[in-house]
Amino acid sequence: MNILEIKKLWVHFQKFSVVRGVSLAIKSGEFVALIGNSGSGKSTIAHAILGLQNNARYDGQIYFKRQNLLALSEDKLCHIRGSKIAMIFQEPMTSLNPLHTIGKQIKEVLHLHGFSTDKNHIFDLLKLVELTDIERIYNSFPHELSGGQRQRVMIAMALAGKPDILIADEPTTALDVRVQAQILKLLKILQQKLDLAILFITHDLNIVRKMADRVYVLRGGKVIATRLPDMENDDLRMFTKPIGDPIVQAKHIQVKYGALEAVQDASFTLYEGQTLGIIGESGSGKSSLAQAILRLIPANGEFFLNNEDFFKLSGKTLTKARTQIQMVLQDPSGSLNPRMSVLQIIEEGLCVHFPKLSVADRLAKVKSVLKSVDLRLDILNRYPHELSGGQKTRIAIARALILNPKVLVLDEVTASLDLDTQKQLLNLLLRLQRKFKLIYLFITHDIRLIRMIADYVLVMNAGRVVEVGQLLDIIQNTHHPYTKELINAGLLNVNLHNIPL
Numbered sequence: 043m044n045i046l047e048i049k050k051l052w053v054h055f056q057k058f059s060v061v062r063g064v065s066l067a068i069k070s071g072e073f074v075a076l077i078g079n080s081g082s083g084k085s086t087i088a089h090a091i092l093g094l095q096n097n098a099r100y101d102g103q104i105y106f107k108r109q110n111l112l113a114l115s116e117d118k119l120c121h122i123r124g125s126k127i128a129m130i131f132q133e134p135m136t137s138l139n140p141l142h143t144i145g146k147q148i149k150e151v152l153h154l155h156g157f158s159t160d161k162n163h164i165f166d167l168l169k170l171v172e173l174t175d176i177e178r179i180y181n182s183f184p185h186e187l188s189g190g191q192r193q194r195v196m197i198a199m200a201l202a203g204k205p206d207i208l209i210a211d212e213p214t215t216a217l218d219v220r221v222q223a224q225i226l227k228l229l230k231i232l233q234q235k236l237d238l239a240i241l242f243i244t245h246d247l248n249i250v251r252k253m254a255d256r257v258y259v260l261r262g263g264k265v266i267a268t269r270l271p272d273m274e275n276d277d278l279r280m281f282t283k284p285i286g287d288p289i290v291q292a293k294h295i296q297v298k299y300g301a302l303e304a305v306q307d308a309s310f311t312l313y314e315g316q317t318l319g320i321i322g323e324s325g326s327g328k329s330s331l332a333q334a335i336l337r338l339i340p341a342n343g344e345f346f347l348n349n350e351d352f353f354k355l356s357g358k359t360l361t362k363a364r365t366q367i368q369m370v371l372q373d374p375s376g377s378l379n380p381r382m383s384v385l386q387i388i389e390e391g392l393c394v395h396f397p398k399l400s401v402a403d404r405l406a407k408v409k410s411v412l413k414s415v416d417l418r419l420d421i422l423n424r425y426p427h428e429l430s431g432g433q434k435t436r437i438a439i440a441r442a443l444i445l446n447p448k449v450l451v452l453d454e455v456t457a458s459l460d461l462d463t464q465k466q467l468l469n470l471l472l473r474l475q476r477k478f479k480l481i482y483l484f485i486t487h488d489i490r491l492i493r494m495i496a497d498y499v500l501v502m503n504a505g506r507v508v509e510v511g512q513l514l515d516i517i518q519n520t521h522h523p524y525t526k527e528l529i530n531a532g533l534l535n536v537n538l539h540n541i542p543l
Contacts, residue, residue, distance in 0.1 A: 044105075045070045045239050046091070046127075046207055051102035053086050053095070053263075060086045062263040063102070068207065071237040073230070075250045078260030084243045087260075088209045091241075092127060093119045106207075125155045128200035129209040133473065134192035138184040144195055145180040148202060155203040167198040172228055189469065190221035194228070201232070207239045208232075214249070226253060287349060288313050289448055289481055295343040297330045297505075304330040305341070306505050310498070314448075315475060317482040319496030319513070321489055321528065326502040328485045332451045335483070336369055347449070365395050368442035372454035374434035378426040384437055385422040388412070391445045411440045414477070416470060432463040436470070443474070449481045456491060468494055489528045493517075501525045 044067040053061035061083040068074045076084050089095050091104055091111065104111040106127065111119065131137050139147055148167060149159045157163070161180070168176050171194040184192055193213060200208055210229065214222040230253060233240050244250065250257055259267040290312040297305035305327045312318055320328050334341035337353065337360075345352045347366055355363050371377045378387055388411065389404045399407075409419055415436040426434060435455055442450055452471070456464040472495065474480060484495055492499055492513070499516045501509040501524065508522040520526050 043070065044068065045107060047105045048087070049103045049105070051087065051090060051104060052100065053083070053090050054099040055097065060263055061090065064260070064263070064265050066258050066265065068239050068241055070206065070239055071233065073233055073240045073242065073253055073255045075254035075257045076241060076243045076260060077245060077247070077250050077257060079245060082260040083263040084260055085211055088129065088211050088241065088243055091209065092123050092129060124151065124205065125203040126205055127207045127209065128203060128205040129211065130193070130196045130200050130213050132212040134196045135184060137196060138192060140184055142183070143180070144182055144184070144187070148199055151199050151202045157202065167202055170201065170232070171198045190224060193225055197228070197232070201236070205238070207241065209241045209243070211243045212245070289348060291346040292335065293344040295331060295334055295341055295345065297327070297334045297339060297341045303505050305334060306507070308500070308507050310500055310510060312481050314481065315479045316498065317475070317484055317496045319492035319499045320483060320485045320502065321487065321492055321499060322502035323487055327505040328502055329453055331502070332369065332453050332483065332485055336367060336451060361395070365445040366447050367449040367451065368445060368447040369451040369453065370435070370438045370442055370455050372457050374438040375426060377438060378434060380426050383423050383425055387437060388441050388444055391441060395445060407444055411444045414443065414474065415440045431459055432467065435459065435467060443478070447480070449483065451483045451485070453485045454487070456486070464491070471495065501528065
């Protein structure tokens with residue numbers, strides 16, 4: 043019997059329809075995946091189930107235990123949210139209150155749903171999601187926990203009301219690969235232990251293949267396929283291919299230094315919000331490819347940016363187009379002017395490309411972009427030598443972002459950072475990509491980083507592109523011996539079921 047059934051759901055925002063006639067069903071205790079590209083309407087459907095969009099207009103029906111949720115008053119919906127249908131979100135830091143301890147926030151949820159707020163009951167919830175050092179976590183504030191711990195806390199809060207259905211909206215996207223696997227394994231255990239129905243929203247084909255009982259593939263607001271998760275990946279890619287024209291098309295890029303061919307015949311295509319990981323050892327041609335794309339060195343071939351051949355632009359047209367593709371270098375200390383303050387460094391691009399902007403407008407934009415890269419405003423009047431390596435890298439990213447580009451070329455941006463700072467920076471890059479729909483060309487020699495951030499991989503060796511394709515295909519169906527060496531050296535093949543909780 044279906045515990046949740048959506049029938050011909052339409053979701054309208056003013057004159058635009060984001061969800062168009064979607065029908066799906068979930069049985070009790072079933073793990074159902076809703077998969078699709080960015081903007082396909084996945085999260086909109088989740089929000090519609092719980093009535094979280096005040097500015098939306100709905101047509102169709104959403105039945106929970108034969109009760110049409112779209113016909114309920116706000117008061118009646120409040121009794122269902124959390125207690126019958128709960129939700130966990132992509133980024134726990136936006137859901138947890140930074141001013142209250144974890145214990146206080148869980149106690150508030152329990153009180154809202156009429157359950158015991160006894161400390162031991164809260165401890166039991168934290169133990170249920172496999173957290174250790176319970177007393178410390180109970181008394182901690184969100185910023186004092188790791189990303190994985192915060193997500194487990196969010197799961198505990200969602201389970202506090204003893205729901206029948208858990209909606210998980212991309213809950214592992216902001217986590218590194220090892221923690222992702224732990225959270226996914228935890229959700230599977232909880233599903234079986236509590237007979238919990240889970241609607242799992244994702245764009246990760248690997249998660250679908252390993253976790254789901256059934257799959258709904260969404261494209262352009264419509265369900266275009268309903269298949270079991272063991273379907274061929276080629277079919278899934280066909281269903282989830284991006285909508286619209288590509289933003290970036292590189293065709294047969296070639297770079298020569300005299301008789302030396304530094305880059306030989308590099309080609310790739312990227313759509314909005316995608317990341318290409320460019321990997322190879324030192325001297326393989328990675329940075330030469332990046333510099334060629336940015337027209338910092340001479341190159342042959344074609345590079346289309348927004349359907350314009352960037353290599354053929356000149357004058358004011360080229361100057362304007364340069365704002366759309368920006369670069370962040372490996373060593374920010376070498377690219378930040380030591381005589382300029384943080385404010386001057388970040389606003390420099392605005393002064394060059396938008397000279398008519400007032401001082402107040404420039405300052406407002408600088409403050410906004412600083413907030414986006416998680417830096418405090420009191421850093422504005424400091425100089426590069428007064429900053430840490432992680433802060434300098436964030437400043438370099440902010441300087442690139444302030445011009446509102448579509449493409450960021452990230453050349454070994456984590457190479458000089460410690461492991462903890464690397465992880466923080468990668469999580470920041472993923473958040474920025476989702477927020478601004480950015481395309482990344484992520485250059486590195488560390489294949490483990492590629493696994494954490496890339497959708498596609500381009501492998502270079504001695505100037506040649508030896509393999510290019512979707513990340514999952516490259517991992518599982520490697521053909522070139524050099525790529526196999528990189529995978530083995532980077533321990534890329536992490537098995538979900540072999541990772542302890």
